[in-house]
Amino acid sequence: MTPTITGFTWVPQFARGFVRDIRARWAFEEAGQAYAVTLIDGDYVKSQTHRRFQPFGQIPTYRDDQVEIFESGAIVMYICERANVLTPADPAARARAVQWLIAALNSVEPFVMALAINDIFEADRDWSKKRHDKVVEDLNGRLKDLSDALGGRATLDGGDFTFGDLMMVSVLGGLRGTGVLDSFPDLAAYVARGEQRPAHVKAMADHLASFTDAVAA
Structure with a gap:
């Protein structure tokens, strides 16, 4: 499966550009790796369905064929190490x-x-x-x-x-x-x-566009 992370369908204007899915997006862009984003709302993120995967009711989360993990730091490190980017060999x-x-x-x-x-x-x-x-x-x-x-x-x-x-x-x-x-x-x-x-610029643009797209839909 295509690696998939979660993000929010909408956040207030002041929060845009700060939500932590930007960290995973940035790592994917550094790796040059395609990924998908499942956008979820505030009600779903606090639901028991989501909490079974992310017990604290937060985003981002990450899924691929091998793992299901949460916490932005763990996700970033996993993406980078799997793609061998931003990861020192020593x-x-x-x-x-x-x-x-x-x-x-x-x-x-x-x-x-x-x-x-x-x-x-x-x-x-x-x-x-x-x-x-x-x-x-x-x-x-x-x-x-x-x-x-x-x-x-x-x-x-x-x-x-x-x-x-x-x-x-x-x-x-x-x-x-x-x-x-x-x-x-x-x-x-x-x-x-x-x-x-460039990877951050692209990740930030996609992060911000996700809110515009969600509203337009």
Whole structure:
């Protein structure tokens, strides 16, 4: 079967370009691999039918003839390793790519999401404005750590762009439009380089078009 992922039929305008199916799409485009997307709505994603496959009621999910998996990091790594793209041949370098993929999801994304939760999803709460400065302070601290680790290099490991970089750029892309990265020009340039890759440009265009197509249908 053609590898198939799930995405949403519709999300609010502010969420377009940020939903995590973009990560799997990007990996497929880097691999030059055809794939299909099953678009599902908010009701279905929380249904027991979907939860039997994705217990947390989220997207994306992935299916092919061999596996059924969820979590964007696992999907990206599986696609890249299966196609042997963005995957270092050297075992030590591959381990570092895995390290950065996990760091993006565990050490950086919670701080990025804390800002989105505070300023978008819970912006109407009485305490959100008061908490904003603290959320940004914590995020900036983590971004400073990442900037120091990047050390002015073009990629996290200093060599070829890997699936670890793909995931880190995707996570930092969650700050698009916030101005937060303006204080970290090296990270802003790192994200820009990643998002200018032809595979990302194509994946983002297809991701955004899926919402337009769904509405038109």
